[in-house]
Amino acid sequence: DAKTTQPNSMESNEEEPVHLPCNHSTISGTDYIHWYRQLPSQGPEYVIHGLTSNVNNRMASLAIAEDRKSSTLILHRATLRDAAVYYCILSTGTYKYIFGTGTRLKVLA
């Protein structure tokens, strides 16, 4: 199964942009890239997903490298509520998510 590599932790100041990187060098041509986050004591929640093109939604932006071997989740203005573990996931097959260890984001006031 294709896997992802993320830094264990990152810090950001409140109100500043955050760039969370993810490497997925073994991605296949049909794998979607998903980002979920898990706030403390909650279940994971969807953030964004993409295939080849950059994507934007109300929560974040997803920048996908041209060769698709890496991607970056961008939070435009981090708030204290964005402190969470962020998972970069490749969907292999039609339903299976392989969760890695994720990046623990700490937002400093």
Added chain:
Amino acid sequence: DAGVIQSPRHEVTEMGQEVTLRCKPISGHNSLFWYRQTMMRGLELLIYFNNNVPIDDSGMPEDRFSAKMPNASFSTLKIQPSEPRDSAVYFCASSLKEGRYNEQFFGPGTRLTVL
């Protein structure tokens, strides 16, 4: 919509006892997933149902674990007999339809402690 509902939120039991975790998916969703989360292994998919039928149970750790989905609005995950190493947070998630781009909605989880 209330989202995915799981019960109980916390369960403490003794080794050897039967444990039943319950899940109500979001109405209209036809895919349901059970995950387990531990510090050592992270989030793991245990079993996946589509239209109430188990499609992939390769993640179920042992025969002590079983899952059912008798109808579109209810699923159970049963552990019998339970062991201390089953202590974890168990999440149920549902999705509108099968597909690699379909968002999974997770419930709040059940924290299971087996003494």
